[in-house]
Amino acid sequence: MLTIDAFFRFSALSLAILLSVIVARDLFHSRQAKLLVATNVLIACFLLGAMPDPFQLPYAIRVPLRWLDTLLLPITWLFVLTLFKRDFFIRTWHLLGLTVLVGSMLAERLAWMEVIDRLPDWWALLVLGSSLLLVGHMLAITLLGRKDDLIEVRRKYRLYLIALIALSMFLAILAGSLWFKEQQTTVNAISVWIPAVAMSLWVLSGHSTALTFYHDVKSKKVPNQAEKKLLSKLESLMLEDKIYLKDQLTIGRLSGLMGVAEHRLRKLINNYTGYENFSSYVNNYRLQDVIRVMSDSENDHLPILTIALNHGFNSLPPFNRAFKKEVGMTPSEFRKNRRSFQN
Numbered sequence: 600m601l602t603i604d605a606f607f608r609f610s611a612l613s614l615a616i617l618l619s620v621i622v623a624r625d626l627f628h629s630r631q632a633k634l635l636v637a638t639n640v641l642i643a644c645f646l647l648g649a650m651p652d653p654f655q656l657p658y659a660i661r662v663p664l665r666w667l668d669t670l671l672l673p674i675t676w677l678f679v680l681t682l683f684k685r686d687f688f689i690r691t692w693h694l695l696g697l698t699v700l701v702g703s704m705l706a707e708r709l710a711w712m713e714v715i716d717r718l719p720d721w722w723a724l725l726v727l728g729s730s731l732l733l734v735g736h737m738l739a740i741t742l743l744g745r746k747d748d749l750i751e752v753r754r755k756y757r758l759y760l761i762a763l764i765a766l767s768m769f770l771a772i773l774a775g776s777l778w779f780k781e782q783q784t785t786v787n788a789i790s791v792w793i794p795a796v797a798m799s800l801w802v803l804s805g806h807s808t809a810l811t812f813y814h815d816v817k818s819k820k821v822p823n824q825a826e827k828k829l830l831s832k833l834e835s836l837m838l839e840d841k842i843y844l845k846d847q848l849t850i851g852r853l854s855g856l857m858g859v860a861e862h863r864l865r866k867l868i869n870n871y872t873g874y875e876n877f878s879s880y881v882n883n884y885r886l887q888d889v890i891r892v893m894s895d896s897e898n899d900h901l902p903i904l905t906i907a908l909n910h911g912f913n914s915l916p917p918f919n920r921a922f923k924k925e926v927g928m929t930p931s932e933f934r935k936n937r938r939s940f941q942n
Contacts, residue, residue: 604651604785611792612646614799615639621802634678641671642791649784669704673697679737700729734768747876749869763794820870843884844911850877882921885910903930
């Protein structure tokens with residue numbers, strides 16, 4: 600068992616170091632690169648802080664490593680979310696969940712150090728439950744955003760990432776904590792080795808969008824004749840037929856109206872408009888109409904909710920978020936400022 604442990608532990612550690620060196624060149628202009636390096640550092644803390652007895656480091660070194668590895672799951676969560684959501688930012692409920700997870704894990708470290716008395720029996724369930732919630736959120740964000748994603752390579756890697764997260768967390772949280780407690784340190788090393796190998800293969804593949812998946816909008820391709828026809832048809836549907844006013848408009852529905860495969864339409868929109876998500880592309884047309892309507896004082900009698908529903912939005916919260924992102928203020932503030940300016 601020690602040989603198996605050593606193989607998985609130290610090979611995962613080597614891969615984490617290798618990955619950090621590879622992406623170090625992008626540290627100053629990529630949030631994803633910073634978070635990946637931070638994740639790798641915490642993986643090293645995780646691997647070195649809890650090893651089988653023959654490999655154990657001195658206690659004075661293990662203590663800070665064990666404290667730091669409580670951040671591994673939260674930083675991994677941040678890395679995954681920023682990888683697939685360019686405009687992601689931490690909300691209050693995110694901070695609350697992270698505080699519960701990290702705080703409960705730090706309490707376990709204090710008990711391990713014998714700074715506090717033995718924790719209640721249910722404490723392990725608190726750590727397990729909060730960890731599973733964080734993992735569940737990662738899986739949900741990764742999976743639910745796939746249908747809206749216009750970047751094909753990112754759609755593919757979403758599925759790979761879901762499988763990796765599920766397998767790794769299954770080993771670390773369930774297999775190691777519940778079923779193989781005596782071999783937990785080895786199981787944990789294996790759970791880290793799997794994503795370390797996958798990430799290494801991914802980055803070493805040399806794909807130009809391995810970390811960001813984002814394209815430079817300024818370097819758009821020149822469409823060929825077939826693509827020009829499709830773009831013309833798409834523009835006609837959007838500007839003349841105003842298909843964007845229909846609620847529940849999906850990429851599948853639009854591709855059906857155009858008579859083109861979904862993957863081809865995704866590539867068309869992404870390559871020649873720069874949009875990365877279908878909802879952002881459609882909402883751009885909707886919001887231009889909304890701004891025109893709200894700029895006319897004759898429409899002041901219309902409730903904001905009515906305007907939102909008339910322009911394809913299903914409810915007020917997503918409309919308010921989209922409007923504020925586009926205009927820099929809420930619809931109510933926009934209407935109020937316009938009235939003040941006119942007066």
